[in-house]
Amino acid sequence: MSRKVIKSVTNLYDKKIERLAEVPDEKLPPLKNNKELKYIGRGISRIDGYDKVSGTAVFTFDKILKNMAHARILRCPHPHAKIRKIDITKAMNIKGVIDIITKDNTEKIDWYDGDTFIFDEHLRYQGDEIACVAAENEVIASMALKKIEVEYEILSHVTDKMTAVKEDAPKLYDWGNISPDANPAKYNRGDYEQGLKNADQIIEEEYNTQFVIHNPTEVHCSTVDWNGDHLTIWDSTQGIFAVRNSVAAALKIPQNKITVIKKYMGGGFGAKLEAGKYTVMAALLAKRIGRPVRITIDRKEMNLAVGNRPDSYQRLTVGVKNDGTLTALGMTMYGAMGAHRDGAGCQWPLRSLYKCPNVKVEEYHVAINTGRSRPFRAPGHVQGTFAFESIIDMAAEKIGMDPIEFRLKNYAEVEANWEIPWTTKLLKECYKQGAEAINWKSKRNKKAGEGKGPVKRGVGMASQIWWGTGGPPAYATVKLNRDGSVHVLSGTQDIGCGTYTILAQVAAEVLEIPVERITVSLGNTDEHPYGPSSGGSMTASSVTPAVYDGALQIKAKLMSGASALLGVREDNLVYSQGVIYSKDDKNKKKSIQEVVRETHEQILVATGARNARPQGVMLNSFGAQFAEVEVNLETGKVKVLKIVAAHDIGRTINRKLLENQFHGGIIQGIGYALLEERVIDHYTGKVLTTNLHNYKMPTIKDAPEIEVIIVSEGDDQISAIGAKGIGEPAIIPTAGAIANAVYNATGVRIRTLPITPDKILNQVYNIG
Amino acid sequence: MIRRINLTINGDKVGIDVQPSMRLLDVLREILNLTGTKEGCSIGECGACTVVINGNAVNSCLIVIGQCEGSEITTIEGLEKNGELNKLQKSFMEKGAVQCGFCTPGMIMSAYALLLKNPNPTEVEIQEAIAGNLCRCTGYKQIIEAIKSP
Numbered sequence A: 001m002s003r004k005v006i007k008s009v010t011n012l013y014d015k016k017i018e019r020l021a022e023v024p025d026e027k028l029p030p031l032k033n034n035k036e037l038k039y040i041g042r043g044i045s046r047i048d049g050y051d052k053v054s055g056t057a058v059f060t061f062d063k064i065l066k067n068m069a070h071a072r073i074l075r076c077p078h079p080h081a082k083i084r085k086i087d088i089t090k091a092m093n094i095k096g097v098i099d100i101i102t103k104d105n106t107e108k109i110d111w112y113d114g115d116t117f118i119f120d121e122h123l124r125y126q127g128d129e130i131a132c133v134a135a136e137n138e139v140i141a142s143m144a145l146k147k148i149e150v151e152y153e154i155l156s157h158v159t160d161k162m163t164a165v166k167e168d169a170p171k172l173y174d175w176g177n178i179s180p181d182a183n184p185a186k187y188n189r190g191d192y193e194q195g196l197k198n199a200d201q202i203i204e205e206e207y208n209t210q211f212v213i214h215n216p217t218e219v220h221c222s223t224v225d226w227n228g229d230h231l232t233i234w235d236s237t238q239g240i241f242a243v244r245n246s247v248a249a250a251l252k253i254p255q256n257k258i259t260v261i262k263k264y265m266g267g268g269f270g271a272k273l274e275a276g277k278y279t280v281m282a283a284l285l286a287k288r289i290g291r292p293v294r295i296t297i298d299r300k301e302m303n304l305a306v307g308n309r310p311d312s313y314q315r316l317t318v319g320v321k322n323d324g325t326l327t328a329l330g331m332t333m334y335g336a337m338g339a340h341r342d343g344a345g346c347q348w349p350l351r352s353l354y355k356c357p358n359v360k361v362e363e364y365h366v367a368i369n370t371g372r373s374r375p376f377r378a379p380g381h382v383q384g385t386f387a388f389e390s391i392i393d394m395a396a397e398k399i400g401m402d403p404i405e406f407r408l409k410n411y412a413e414v415e416a417n418w419e420i421p422w423t424t425k426l427l428k429e430c431y432k433q434g435a436e437a438i439n440w441k442s443k444r445n446k447k448a449g450e451g452k453g454p455v456k457r458g459v460g461m462a463s464q465i466w467w468g469t470g471g472p473p474a475y476a477t478v479k480l481n482r483d484g485s486v487h488v489l490s491g492t493q494d495i496g497c498g499t500y501t502i503l504a505q506v507a508a509e510v511l512e513i514p515v516e517r518i519t520v521s522l523g524n525t526d527e528h529p530y531g532p533s534s535g536g537s538m539t540a541s542s543v544t545p546a547v548y549d550g551a552l553q554i555k556a557k558l559m560s561g562a563s564a565l566l567g568v569r570e571d572n573l574v575y576s577q578g579v580i581y582s583k584d585d586k587n588k589k590k591s592i593q594e595v596v597r598e599t600h601e602q603i604l605v606a607t608g609a610r611n612a613r614p615q616g617v618m619l620n621s622f623g624a625q626f627a628e629v630e631v632n633l634e635t636g637k638v639k640v641l642k643i644v645a646a647h648d649i650g651r652t653i654n655r656k657l658l659e660n661q662f663h664g665g666i667i668q669g670i671g672y673a674l675l676e677e678r679v680i681d682h683y684t685g686k687v688l689t690t691n692l693h694n695y696k697m698p699t700i701k702d703a704p705e706i707e708v709i710i711v712s713e714g715d716d717q718i719s720a721i722g723a724k725g726i727g728e729p730a731i732i733p734t735a736g737a738i739a740n741a742v743y744n745a746t747g748v749r750i751r752t753l754p755i756t757p758d759k760i761l762n763q764v765y766n767i768g
Numbered sequence B: 001m002i003r004r005i006n007l008t009i010n011g012d013k014v015g016i017d018v019q020p021s022m023r024l025l026d027v028l029r030e031i032l033n034l035t036g037t038k039e040g041c042s043i044g045e046c047g048a049c050t051v052v053i054n055g056n057a058v059n060s061c062l063i064v065i066g067q068c069e070g071s072e073i074t075t076i077e078g079l080e081k082n083g084e085l086n087k088l089q090k091s092f093m094e095k096g097a098v099q100c101g102f103c104t105p106g107m108i109m110s111a112y113a114l115l116l117k118n119p120n121p122t123e124v125e126i127q128e129a130i131a132g133n134l135c136r137c138t139g140y141k142q143i144i145e146a147i148k149s150p
């Protein structure tokens, strides 16, 4: 099976990502028919289950090294300031304090694409880094933070994006507060003005969405250790190679002098996609003191400084004919990036969900004095889908059409941004099966809010489109030992989703051996071939085909070895359940163990590669979610009773793990719709929700009944495995479906998330 | 001021010389190397640090070791007996009640304490028992299933 290097092209948002990658030269043989599959598609229990339920799983947070020091970071208490002076004398005098680094005793190291330094004297948000202490334990390190004396020059701040864009607002950068990348970012399709003229109805609405914080249960943390000039980093990260490359650049050392390891990790959701400043600080301290260093970020820091979903203001316009045809879609949006540049937009659902020839978008990404935004599970699509699917619901109502019928009327058969067909799109099927499961026809109020009494029920729905679908480069090494056991290795990571398990399933399927005989190692930059960062619903769709390729190569080696040993031509051999037989004489056979042993190999090794993405077609996942809610008009409380999630995600690799991903995504979506919000006091510029008491995440009591329907089979244009990815799809339409259900129940539309009781009551009783 | 504290941890009697003001969580993780017990929030909100003390589920981040004299403490590491997982642990694996696994030890210990007192809990009782345990990944239905059916 030969290889070639290609330029792999992926369209992701407005970026065209081009990367060189080695891929299989030919299309790999497809998987067997679904019915014949033994491992792929089955609900196999996760293979790392024992480690996790027994308490033996070592997370980065648990990584303890001998003679290790503990580091904590001093952060700026003000939203905007300059450092006049730092005095560490008193802190250094505390018994047990080993070292303290600040801007005064370290080199300037560029960070955030040159926007700032590891230690900058210009502090742009509450939580910006000032110093890092190494001490004998965390308690002493925390005590020392209080003894560092900092003299600040307080600068005026701005923590609200709509204020920040005004001319007289305090400026964070030489370029002002609006990112040069989006001032505004524009998109035009067709003739928007003409589209509005052609419309019978024009609907214009404003929506606001809040900042939310990833808050994975395991905080961000690293343990680092120098051995001579070699640095080993255990990091709670979604991207080991991203961390290696950033830290190497920061420390100006070659990448082969750094090993990044991640074994178990307590979630990331996008916040852990890049190297943190804290890892670099730990490495600097470890070098200076000649000891390993463990650094952890506490929950308050998590809520200030390591990422959040950007907020949004969206003004949307929909032009529609009375027969339901969309004629124009317009969007003006502002999103806050926080104190450093990052994407804050959300235009893609509007641009890609439905057929509409005339579209106009303007986006402004705004710097404010708060922690920096980071990708958070379906970046942009969660904010965008809530607003867009809300206004689509209104448009349908305005012309008196059922919301599903309206969506079918505007169903996109080709991807409108590039005018190319999709590999597969089963969104119609999602509408159909989802509507049946929620009982759309009988549960939907004909007139919104028509139910009797103060406790109202209603149903609503929203659709989703997501990128996912993966691509090269992604590699996996498959090793077959003499005893027939198999080792799969890839430099991707399992951030909790089940990557260990699904890769074992793929190898088991190809080699026809039980999953128990397979071990999977992930998350080591030295030992494993390159695997992608775990984000964007792209791990499974990128890496499973590489394992498939690697396992096929092993199988080919076995066939050729058996042919030599048995004296039978390869095309006269069959492979079944780890044994190779002669077609003519069933007694002529060799087990895979025998082949390895008798060919005098210790181990067979092959590295598989992810196939190229098909060109000239678009690849997306799709879905429709349906919510049934109960709203108490006396208390304003919304209770989600049921969510039906019907999705086209290509092949299901493991139904049990898929349920986890969907349930988890839906519940995060419920948090976004009803509970979660980072609250800032704009007057002081301080965040008020810095612990898990104030920052409300869903608990078991917020969890509704959930039904997951997968309408798709494998999409073999994507890869032989045909998975599209399942990490993001479930969160995307959840808030929109709930908001539309709340309207159907009450007749009240909430345009600002989260939908808290005060907002419901204010609208119902017309207050404010 | 260092004091000797006597405890039974996972069936073993231990005496530890320690500052009585140290959090039980830190004693478990740092002195006894029982890192199965996690820390998620440090203020009693997430339940990741849950252990069972004298039959009750307790957030070990909110207890100082000085309060624990003579207590019987069970941590996640204490559930496996003679190389065999507790049926609750097995049930968490089989029902798919685990994703990243960081909340899992605390979740299992809350459930374990519930089942000690009430071997056949209703769904509402299960909800009450784990209402203080946050899971950011999995959703909760599988966790209820796992606790219902060990």
Ligand code: FES
Residues within 6 Å of the ligand: B038, B039, B040, B041, B042, B043, B044, B045, B046, B047, B048, B049, B050, B059, B060, B061, B062
């Ligand atoms: S760490 Fe104890 S409850 Fe969160």
Ligand code: FES
Residues within 6 Å of the ligand: A217, A266, A267, A496, B098, B099, B100, B101, B102, B103, B104, B134, B135, B136, B137, B138
């Ligand atoms: S499994 Fe990750 S927090 Fe519960």
